[in-house]
Amino acid sequence: MSPVLEVEGLYKRFPIAGSRSVVQAINGVSFSIGPGETLGLVGESGSGKTTVGRCIVGLIEASAGTLRFKGANISMPRARRPRDLFGKIQLVFQEPAESLDPLMRIGRSIEEPLLTRGGSAVERRERVLRAVEQVGLRREMLDLYPAELSAGQQQRVGIARAIITRPELIVLDEPTSALDPTARAEIIELLMKIQRELGTSYLFISHDLSTVRFISHRIAVMYLGMVVEQGDAAEVFAQARHPYSVGLLSSVLLPHPHLSIEANISLKGEIPSPINLPSGCYLASRCPLAEERCRHAMPPAEDVGGGHLVHCFRHRDVARYDRITDTFEQFQQEAERILGIHDGLPAA
Amino acid sequence: MVPQFSALLRSVGHVARVRPRFAIGYGIVVATLLAALLAPLVAPYSPIEANPAQFLQSPDWHHLFGTDAVGMDVFSRTVYAPRIDLTIAIAGTLISAVVGSVIGALVGYYSSGRGVRVWLAYGVMRAADVLQAFPVFVFAIALVASLGQSIQTVVLAIAFVNAPIYLRLMRSQVISIREMRYVEASLVAGLSDMRTIFRHIVPNAIGPVLAQLSVNVGWAILLTAGLSFVGAGVRAPAPEWGSMIAMGFQNVVTGQWWPSVFPGLALAVSVFGFSLVGLSIEVFADPVKRRGLLRDMETARKANGARATRTVAGVGP
Numbered sequence: 069m070s071p072v073l074e075v076e077g078l079y080k081r082f083p084i085a086g087s088r089s090v091v092q093a094i095n096g097v098s099f100s101i102g103p104g105e106t107l108g109l110v111g112e113s114g115s116g117k118t119t120v121g122r123c124i125v126g127l128i129e130a131s132a133g134t135l136r137f138k139g140a141n142i143s144m145p146r147a148r149r150p151r152d153l154f155g156k157i158q159l160v161f162q163e164p165a166e167s168l169d170p171l172m173r174i175g176r177s178i179e180e181p182l183l184t185r186g187g188s189a190v191e192r193r194e195r196v197l198r199a200v201e202q203v204g205l206r207r208e209m210l211d212l213y214p215a216e217l218s219a220g221q222q223q224r225v226g227i228a229r230a231i232i233t234r235p236e237l238i239v240l241d242e243p244t245s246a247l248d249p250t251a252r253a254e255i256i257e258l259l260m261k262i263q264r265e266l267g268t269s270y271l272f273i274s275h276d277l278s279t280v281r282f283i284s285h286r287i288a289v290m291y292l293g294m295v296v297e298q299g300d301a302a303e304v305f306a307q308a309r310h311p312y313s314v315g316l317l318s319s320v321l322l323p324h325p326h327l328s329i330e331a332n333i334s335l336k337g338e339i340p341s342p343i344n345l346p347s348g349c350y351l352a353s354r355c356p357l358a359e360e361r362c363r364h365a366m367p368p369a370e371d372v373g374g375g376h377l378v379h380c381f382r383h384r385d386v387a388r389y390d391r392i393t394d395t396f397e398q399f400q401q402e403a404e405r406i407l408g409i410h411d412g413l414p415a416a
Numbered sequence: 417m418v419p420q421f422s423a424l425l426r427s428v429g430h431v432a433r434v435r436p437r438f439a440i441g442y443g444i445v446v447a448t449l450l451a452a453l454l455a456p457l458v459a460p461y462s463p464i465e466a467n468p469a470q471f472l473q474s475p476d477w478h479h480l481f482g483t484d485a486v487g488m489d490v491f492s493r494t495v496y497a498p499r500i501d502l503t504i505a506i507a508g509t510l511i512s513a514v515v516g517s518v519i520g521a522l523v524g525y526y527s528s529g530r531g532v533r534v535w536l537a538y539g540v541m542r543a544a545d546v547l548q549a550f551p552v553f554v555f556a557i558a559l560v561a562s563l564g565q566s567i568q569t570v571v572l573a574i575a576f577v578n579a580p581i582y583l584r585l586m587r588s589q590v591i592s593i594r595e596m597r598y599v600e601a602s603l604v605a606g607l608s609d610m611r612t613i614f615r616h617i618v619p620n621a622i623g624p625v626l627a628q629l630s631v632n633v634g635w636a637i638l639l640t641a642g643l644s645f646v647g648a649g650v651r652a653p654a655p656e657w658g659s660m661i662a663m664g665f666q667n668v669v670t671g672q673w674w675p676s677v678f679p680g681l682a683l684a685v686s687v688f689g690f691s692l693v694g695l696s697i698e699v700f701a702d703p704v705k706r707r708g709l710l711r712d713m714e715t716a717r718k719a720n721g722a723r724a725t726r727t728v729a730g731v732g733p
Contacts, residue, residue, distance in 0.1 A: 127604065146604070158604065163597055166597040169602075172616075177598075180601070183605070183606075183607060184608075
């Protein structure tokens with residue numbers, strides 16, 4: 069099946085005002101998302117996850133690289149993209165409250181993406197009602213203002229606004245990180261339900277690994293603007309091959325005293341500045357496995373089987389530390405037991 | 417803002433009790449507007465007909481505010497004056513607010529990033545700097561002198577000298593609001609820059625502009641009167657506070673104070689009223705200040721309840 073979105077060699081540099089140096093926010097990101105698939109994009113703050121999402125929806129222009137949506141080139145910013153692609157790629161924001169105009173009744177906010185696409189007011193009203201129903205809000209709520217809703221309801225409004233154009237790809241920029249655990253679980257369930265019903269592809273950006281593991285089919289781990297490892301979600305979690313992924317996975321807090329992650333790889337030091345990137349592997353200064361060659365050349369992407377790509381010279385050594393595997397599986401089972409989820413994981 | 421506003425309108429009575437100065441402000445503004453509307457009913461004499469037989473008469477029951485040097489009734493003229501002063505001030509302020517806000521919104525929206533629009537925005541701001549570098553009054557006199565003396569010119573002068581205020585106010589608001597997520601959401605939804613500006617940015621940025629409007633109408637009344645006082649504004653027989661003060665000015669020296677003092681008082685009181693209204697709008701529009709007001713209303717309500725049983729004195733502002 070041909071992918072919905074292909075990202076190839078994406079770069080983004082931000083000039084720094086009053087200086088000639090640039091922030092190298094994204095450094096050669098490539099990935100693709102298939103129809104009806106969820107790609108989880110994880111990484112710590114400042115790794116460039118959100119910037120990737122904003123390039124894809126066209127809010128900012130990539131410095132280099134190509135973006136293709138079902139074969140059509142969409143590397144340019146929003147305003148210059150083909151008109152018929154409007155509404156095909158939508159965005160859901162991290163901050164549900166800030167993403168809704170406080171002076172506008174939510175019905176008008178949800179209707180907004182339809183305004184440039186013709187159609188009568190009656191038609192728009194019908195679609196708004198359908199979208200509202202799909203996200204599990206009551207139609208009386210259409211006349212409320214955003215401040216009168218809870219954060220979870222506000223995020224449902226954000227999702228309704230995104231699905232009203234029947235998009236084929238939704239970029240979800242940390243949609244659950246501002247929510248309390250109950251609302252988070254409800255939103256995740258809603259997103260999975262919508263995906264089942266509409267077959268929408270998701271780019272799920274988050275630093276919440278347990279959520280990502282739960283919702284994603286595939287995972288891409290970002291570090292300093294590049295995807296250091298990507299592959300099938302279960303496999304990346306079970307057999308992380310990049311030291312950074314291992315470090316990231318071992319930082320997850322597990323909700324049970326008997327569960328603990330005993331990773332033998334621990335990352336030391338701070339994330340380097342994205343203004344002066346190291347010449348070799350970006351992780352070399354923090355990695356306990358770093359060798360001389362790591363400091364001089366960026367390791368190329370290596371396929372370790374089944375589309376599992378790793379940027380590491382020593383991924384075979386990393387693979388030996390597979391204790392995380394079991395712990396994470398246990399954690400998943402524990403979490404499912406606690407939450408009482410029986411639907412099972414998405415194609416995991 | 418809209419639902420809160422209607423709620424506030426419902427509780428006007430409560431607000432007036434806690435903030436009597438707001439009530440005074442609105443009272444003055446309404447009285448001034450009524451004077452302008454009902455002048456023919458209120459004024460006992462024609463505002464522009466001189467009665468040379470009765471010049472410089474001191475205030476009495478026939479001429480409440482006395483008569484001036486050519487025998488025109490000062491009270492009638494003072495009551496008629498807001499027709500000219502308010503019209504000029506409100507028209508000038510509205511024009512400057514609309515023009516200034518629209519330009520300010522565009523300048524604010526395009527003030528970051530790259531491209532020719534950023535340079536245009538920069539140019540507009542520097543032009544506003546130049547405009548504001550002139551003393552307002554001198555600049556207004558120069559405008560009236562070069563464009564010819566008429567009511568339209570005075571309106572234009574007021575609009576011109578005030579526009580940079582709105583431009584700056586709107587620009588600073590827009591710069592922060594354009595970073596809001598709902599603005600990005602609108603862009604992602606496919607709305608154009610212009611549509612996004614007028615649909616989301618302007619409505620959310622307009623609050624401080626509205627607060628500034630009322631204060632500015634007060635200033636504009638002062639400016640109109642000032643221009644007329646130095647002879648650059650409205651011409652003599654027309655009833656206008658500034659020119660009345662100027663006409664009566666010579667007589668003050670010889671002890672006939674009334675032709676100058678009454679229009680002067682009317683001018684001062686109306687400007688004061690518009691300032692208070694501006695202040696109240698600022699309070700209503702600012703969530704923090706509004707909360708303070710609501711808290712005071714709550715305490716006043718409780719104190720009222722207590723007074724009913726213990727007959728304690730009321731709570732002052």
